[in-house]
Structure formats: structure tokens, C-alpha cells
Amino acid sequence: MRATQIFFPTLKEDPAEAEAVSHKLMVRAGMVRQLAAGLYIYLPLGVRVMDKICAIIREEMDAIGAQEISMPVLQPAEIWQQTGRWQEIGDEMFRLKDRGGRDMVLAMTHEEVITWLASHEIRSYRDLPQIWYQIQTKLRDEARPKSGILRTREFIMKDSYSFDTGIDALEHSYQRHIEAYSRIYERCGIRFYMVESDPGMMGGATAHEFMAPSAAGEDEVALCSCGYAANVELAISMPENPPYPEPGVVEVETPDVRTIEEVSSFLSVAPSLLIKSLLIMAKDGPVLAMVRGDQELQESKLNRIIGEHRPANAEEIREIAGTEPGFIGPLDLKVRKIADKSLEGGVFVAGANRNGFHVQGLVPDKDFETEFADIRRVKADEKCPNCGTRLSLEQVIEVGNIFKLGTKYSKPLGATYLDENGKEQTVVMGSYGIGPARIAAAAVEQLSDGQGIVWPVNIAPFSVHLALLQPADELQAAAAEKLYTELEAAGVETMLDDRAISVGVKFADAELLGFPIRVTIGKRSVADGSVEVLVRSSGDEFKYAMDSAAADIQNLLESL
């Protein structure tokens, strides 16, 4: 295509509202524009990238025998009521009524509909297995859309669902998805990890996420050289105990000394020898969650034990513990207590539940009763639970996830089949998502440089940026037209930059847009019958004879 026929309004300056690199660059490169918080318009170049990513996804999904379908975004509330998610999910789901007053939802995911379909159409074990997928819009009323297209309220997702006779068969479908996903990300040219993840609101037992490392990511994963990889929401590490003092409960006066840092320095005791006591309000009443002073509570872990919860406010602390915040502790506190496993067998300092006092020499589950559970957040350099090596933490963008759902949706929606013995069984399901926009953003995040985007070959809007320096020069224009025609004939997607703009702007735009190869045709080309070729990613430059340039460029592209 010709640049003069493509709408790509490039910007010299970063948009004021953008923070993430991918956000700035995608706006500057004229790929997207924001309509409102979390709502984006994709311009032609943005659409081309998305189409390429989706094409790769289709190929790889089809390769594992998945079949594409398309489901409505607007859905009746009934099916969501049947699975319980009408109640479970809060403000994040868009809800509306149709003209007849019926409750409707705008789908944030499609388990309900696809299971409804399966429940109506699958009758026999002979109908299984099935993998159905769609590439479809999802809507979520996100509390906080952010980082450009990374977290939006409306977005495209590839979602697939597997239907199997049992858990062994599900395992097979799950593995096939892992293979397909790995190939998809590889072909899209992004680095990624597969990590253990928290099934969360999807329900089900096992889940993994595909994570692309990037500073713009909202998630964090713990990684080990042995292959252990987990979202910090559930990552575990082996506790390392400091040397403990002698046990024996002694109250000490600690006037106006409240925080871990203050207590630590006031008593000259390392933070790892303090108990951080956090009063939590859960639906079954208050809970005292305890972690070591040098550690932090991982809310998602506590959530699995006590469900929805929030920290108590100062007033609730005074009422329940009878003390000002800062002096709360486990001793004589009549609430459910959950201590992190690293507190087991140690001797600690904790609040005394008396203003201005702490207690020393406390032994958990001896001086006070408590449950033990892993509720702390993993820190970098702690030991891997599998091999003892030091863990590292990394910021990541979630670009895909896979869940073993089991019968969470098939049971309430009655998706059953008759087995070989004529006995009715419940279909066992899996659910698998990929966010194409996040792949695009991750690619920009991981590969861009100070000049602009550096697209991976397979998802670049165009493969070649053919920069015609002086379109008004007939000889140059003719040379460019010829090469353009040859490249297009060879199947090399080329943007002929025939804009009548200054060379500096043209080159700067080429760098900003980030197509893999830039080919320059100028007066030198006309003079000596050559073109200059620049590889965006490496900066390598070549000079090709005009006559053979199309073939040479094609070869170069294939080598990237």
C-alpha cells in the first residue's frame, strides 16, 4: 500500500496521558486513539497488527483441532444466574435490561454460553472431545483501566473451551493448548513464561498463565532456574529462620513505638524477629493474620483461606483488641489467628494489646494458639521450594491463561453425555484465553528502542518501509514503483512511503513505525542503480542492486 493512502497520524511528542512505553509508542505511531477511559479506536496500522496476531492464533488453534465459532456478546442473565456468577461477580460486569425488562449482561467471558451450547448439543461420548474457540469482544467494567491497550474495558480475546469425558482427557486438551500457546507467542516474537496461577473467579483446580516480561506488566512472577515458575499470588518459598533468642514471655514498655521499623530500632531487634499482626475483617468475623516483620501478607493466599476480606480500620482495632493500632498482637486476643509458616518454631516480639507495650519471647502456638498457613508474599532471593536455589521476581504482562474448569460450569448448566455404558456423565471442561492486544503491547514493550517500535517480523503492520525520498522526481518514483510492484508480487507486504515530506521526517517515521526493513530510494539510487536497506532491529545496512533488490530483500526478510 501507499503511505498516502493509509491513515496513520504520527506524533512527534508523547501523549500527555500515556505512561507505559507501549502506550506512548502505539499512539505516536498512529495505531490507536483513545475514545474514553479503557476504550480504544484501532487505526489501520493497529488493525493490521491485530489481524496478524489473530491469524497466527487461528492457525495454531486449528492445528490442535479446535474449531472456530462465534457467540453473542449480549447475553441473557439466566445462564449467569444458573452458574451463580450473576451474584458472584460484582460491578465488573456490565448489566442492562432489554426493552422487555429482562436482565441482560455484556459478556466478560463466555463459559456460560458455550456450556449452554454444549448442554444442548452434546449427547454421547462419541461427540467428545471438542475444542471450540472464538475471537470475540469482551466487556468488563474495569475499576481502573490503564496502560493504554493493556487494560481496557472492551477488548478482543481469543477464548477456547474444551469438552472432555473425564480428567485424563482434559489433561490432554490442556497439554495441546500449552503447545499451541507456546507456538503462538514464539511466532509473535515475544518472550514469555508459563507460570502456575491462581484459578480465581474461573473456579477449577489447575491454572497456568502465560506471562511476557515487561516493566509495564501488572503481575509479578517468581522464577527459578530449575523451572519453578509461579505468579506471586501463589508462589511459595522455603522459609529461612534467623537465630532466635531464648523464649519466655516478657512485656516491655515501648512508648509511641508502633511500626515494625520503630519497634526494630527501639528494641534493637531485627525485623525478622518481630511479628507483624494484621487485623482483618472477614465475613465470618475478624481474623488476626501474622507474618514476620520482614515479610508482607499476600492477600490472595489469605483469600483462599478466609474468603473476601479487608483490613480493619483503627476504630475496629480499638474495639476488638482494646489497643491503639501499632500495639496489636496475638496474645490473649480472642479471634481466629492465622500465622505464616515462617513463624512456626520461632521466638518473636509482638504487640501486647496494651498501649505502649510489646511482648518479647513469644512462641507461636505455645504462648498463643494459632493456625499456620502460607500467607506471605514471596521475596526475591528466597529459596525455591523445589530445589533451594534463589528465586527471582519479574514484572510481567499476562498474555494468556489456561484453566482446568472441571464441572464447575457443566454441572449447573446440565452439560452431560452418555458414556459407553449408557450412564449419564458430566462433561469435563477447560477454558483458555489469549489477549491479542496484550501480545501487541508486550511486543512493543519488549522490543522498542529510543527511536520507536521494533516489530517482530510476523506481526509487523508491513514488512518493508519503502522510503521514496523525492516522489516528485520521476526517475526515483519510477524506480520505487518498480520495486514496490516486484515486492508485492513476491508477497512482501510493503508500504511505499510516497509522502511529499522531508527526508528527516520520513526516516524518523520509519523508525517510529518500526517495520522490519527500511528500503531507501533516492537520487543515489537513480545514479548508481542501487537501493539502501536497513534492518530495523539490528541496524545492519546493505546496498542491493536495483535489478535484484526484490529477491534480496525477500531473502533478508526470511533470515530475520
Place this chain on the structure above:
RNA sequence: CGGGGCGUGGCGCAGCUUGGUAGCGCGCUUGCUUUGGGAGCAAGAGGCCGGCGGUUCGAAUCCGCCCGCCCCGACCA
């Protein structure tokens, strides 16, 4: 939802403290020149200063309410 910041030509910003009717850079239009790294000169177009209300002779500027956007947190198939 809690905390913070910001809304002024298309984009990026200044002006606001100390009220007097809006300015800079980029972009855009026209002409001439220029032409291998974000060109030069000249002449132009373009803004009810987010909205509503209040104070005042007079409000971009002061006060109140509302809306929108961004960031941190909470939340997040």
C-alpha cells in the same frame, strides 16, 4: 471505592499566586525557496480557557458543585 495530579486552538505546554478579555512550540493552509536525517522566509486559519452556578464593574485567574482523564492503592475471567 480511598489518595494524589491534571483539564487553556489538532498535539505538547505557559498564563492562574497578585482578576482587566489569551500566548509559545509543534502541526495545519497559501506562496516562493529548499530537497539523503524532524528545512527557510512570508502571509494566514484555528480557542464560548471541561460544564454549571456564585463573587465582582469585570473571571482562564477567586469560591462552590459536577463531569472527564491520568497516576498510586483497593479490585481484577
